[in-house]
Amino acid sequence: MISTHNLPKAGALRDGFKKVGYETDLVTTDESLQDSEAVLLVLTNARLDETESLLRQAREGLRVPVFAISENESLSSTQVSQFDEVFKRSASIADVVLLGGRVIDRQRLRQLTGIIGETDAILQMLERVVQIAPVASTVLVTGESGTGKELVARGIHALSPRRHKPFIAVNVVALSDTLLESELFGHEKGAFTGAIDARKGLFELSDGxxxxxxxxxxxxxxxxxxxxxxxxxxxxxxxxxxKSIKVDVRIIAATNQDLRQLISIGEFRRDLFFRLNVLNIELPPLRERREDIPLLVESFVREVSEHHDREFPGISAEAMQILSAYSWPGNIRELKNLVESMVVLGPGRVIRPEDIPT
Ligand SMILES: Nc1ncnc2c1ncn2[C@@H]1O[C@H](COP(=O)(O)OP(=O)(O)OP(=O)(O)O)[C@@H](O)[C@H]1O
Ligand SMILES: [Mg+2]
Structure with missing residues (x-):
């Protein structure tokens, strides 16, 4: 969506976005927004007051990112902060399309997965997922327990051209050795006691x-x-x-262990490690991005209280400080569980430090 008083530039931008697959429309500031993937405003003389209702519609209705191209170099920082990205008038169309396209993809990824966080670590991770998703290469996702490895794997699939085909998650530990192989690769009739029929394995089922x-x-x-x-x-x-069976499956592996350490004690194959670790996404532990804790708490409170239909009176600043300072060995899963227990078992008033379960 492009809104502008400067139609020639807007037209060129719309064409640029279209070439890489993003739909935009031309509107003037007083029209209402249609269904589209981003709003791009060319600001002349910084008439920001005119853009207010557009901004609101974009944020609340469409939930799409809003970019501005400033013809006026002197926007205040408050004005700049209203936008997902502000481009200078001198920025090339190619740059606007490239950077804008990444922001659109990141936002789509957030909507698809519910990934929350504004710290650099999370923004970089989202950026990497956006870059990695379209190709078929194998990905290794590493990070402590509860940091969001499965969520990221689902996000990669959901943004990839494979999204209309199956995503199958297998937990390697949950299955005994023999069962694991027949689960993954399937078995023929009579392959072992109990194999009364031939069965396809998960690799065959996730073909494509x-x-x-x-x-x-x-x-x-x-x-x-x-x-x-x-x-x-x-x-x-x-x-x-x-018979050998051929499949076209993208493999995403995850671990909270140090595979190099496992290699050194002979428990993991070095050649397999290199094959898996073509692209790596490392998820930071929550204690290394504490600034995201209040955001996560708010979002989980909203989600859990809606789910259980419970009013939640809120959390005092002192209590939030304690949550922000805690080390979270179980990372986001632990935080989510704590929020759930506070919402369900809370004292019915604002949470104080003494209400936080230990
Ligand atoms: N950045 C995030 N924003 C919001 N929710 C998140 C985020 N990361 C993880 N979660 C939530 O935290 C929980 C744990 O995430 P997930 O299962 O992906 O972790 P994991 O790394 O696979 O953990 P484990 O190693 O224990 O299997 C899930 O409920 C997930 O939805
Ligand atoms: Mg997991």
């Missing part, structure tokens, strides 16, 4: 889509060898099968 291998560090060495073969040759055998 994405398979998420959680807790990859726990995978038994024998299965690691088979996985390596899938990565190298894109083919495998069902358990007890002769």
């Amino acid at each position: 889509g994405t398979i998420f291998l959680d807790e990859i560090g726990e995978m038994p060495l024998a299965t690691q060898t088979k996985l390596l073969r899938v990565l190298e040759q894109r083919e495998f055998h069902r358990v007890g099968g002769e």
